[in-house]
Amino acid sequence: MPTQTATTDSKEPVIRCESVYMIFGDNAKSMLEKSGGVVDSAKFQEAGCIVGVNDASFEVHKGELLIIMGLSGSGKSTIMRCIARLNEATAGNIYINGEDILTMNNKQLIELRRNKMGMVFQSFALLPHKTVLENIAFPLQVKGVSTKDSIERAKEMVDLVSLTGRENYFPRELSGGQQQRVGIARSLAIEPDIWFLDEPFSALDPLIRKEMQDEFLRLQDVLSKTILFVTHDFDEALRLADRIAIMKDGVIEQLDTPANIVLNPATEYVRKFTEEVPREKVLKIKSVMEPYDPNEDHSDQKVSQDAIIATVAESILNATRPVAVIDDAGEIVGSVHASKVVSILFGSRADDSEEQTS
Structure with a gap:
């Protein structure tokens, strides 16, 4: 229906x-x-x-x-x-x-x-x-x-x-x-x-x-x-x-x-x-981010949790370290690794079917 x-x-x-x-x-x-x-x-x-x-x-x-x-x-x-x-x-x-x-x-x-x-x-x-x-x-x-x-x-x-x-x-x-x-x-x-x-x-x-x-x-x-x-x-x-x-x-x-x-x-x-x-055209960064580890060495760049993956994929892939994810107030709420973006861009749909936005 x-x-x-x-x-x-x-x-x-x-x-x-x-x-x-x-x-x-x-x-x-x-x-x-x-x-x-x-x-x-x-x-x-x-x-x-x-x-x-x-x-x-x-x-x-x-x-x-x-x-x-x-x-x-x-x-x-x-x-x-x-x-x-x-x-x-x-x-x-x-x-x-x-x-x-x-x-x-x-x-x-x-x-x-x-x-x-x-x-x-x-x-x-x-x-x-x-x-x-x-x-x-x-x-x-x-x-x-x-x-x-x-x-x-x-x-x-x-x-x-x-x-x-x-x-x-x-x-x-x-x-x-x-x-x-x-x-x-x-x-x-x-x-x-x-x-x-x-x-x-x-x-x-x-x-x-x-x-x-x-x-x-x-x-x-x-x-x-x-x-x-x-x-x-x-x-x-x-x-x-x-x-x-x-x-x-x-x-x-x-x-x-x-x-x-x-x-x-x-x-x-x-x-x-x-x-x-x-999927990279509809999934947001918050759907693939991981908990932020302050002890991990992060890139200087940051991305919004609401950014569509396709719009920031290139910059994340070019980063040699994990990228911090921020909310609307600029607070760090997680981090995203290039491997997760690679999985979305080149992996099968079935592999990431659990990764959805609200």
């Missing part, structure tokens, strides 16, 4: 979905009522309906980055569009900060989007006749912010996304990565509580995509936004996500941390989806 792991935070989630269905077709609601909520995608398709989202329930907490992924047609973009109410859900409840957005009228919905939601899509959708500054300032001016104040805010956003010096460029004068930065800056200008990103980097070439992922991680470290991010790229999901939801035929097959999804797949589909993923 598909499984989901809830967060342990007892506070009200920023986003909460309860049994959300999105079914396309003239008789979708009547068929859903007759089914009693047990939806067979094939049978619905025979009746002229397409199942986009099938009984999705999950939460996203403040500051969390949840990535929804799956193959084309899995429902990943559809569920995001339902939460933003760009699509009207067929059934279920969707709460934003405790308010059911499916009961909101158009005026309330517009206010919610203008003041709490930022959106970035695969298409940059920049206004070609406006400069970088003008593009970024545009949504603020739509809200009624003065030209002077909106431009000042836009300048702050230009600095934030590292486009200083290109304020007066037009979109045609920018690279694809720079255009995407403008789109990100524009969505952040309104200071949204929730950030929706739908395949934001998929149109970029691999090198620029990696640079944009780096930039995105930097921004999230500074801003701590609540983010719903859609991608079909599992490597991207592993690199960015706090948790990942994998969808198939509108169903959330598993929602869990990247490490648990790779190491403990809940369904056969998830197992096949993740079977080629190297």
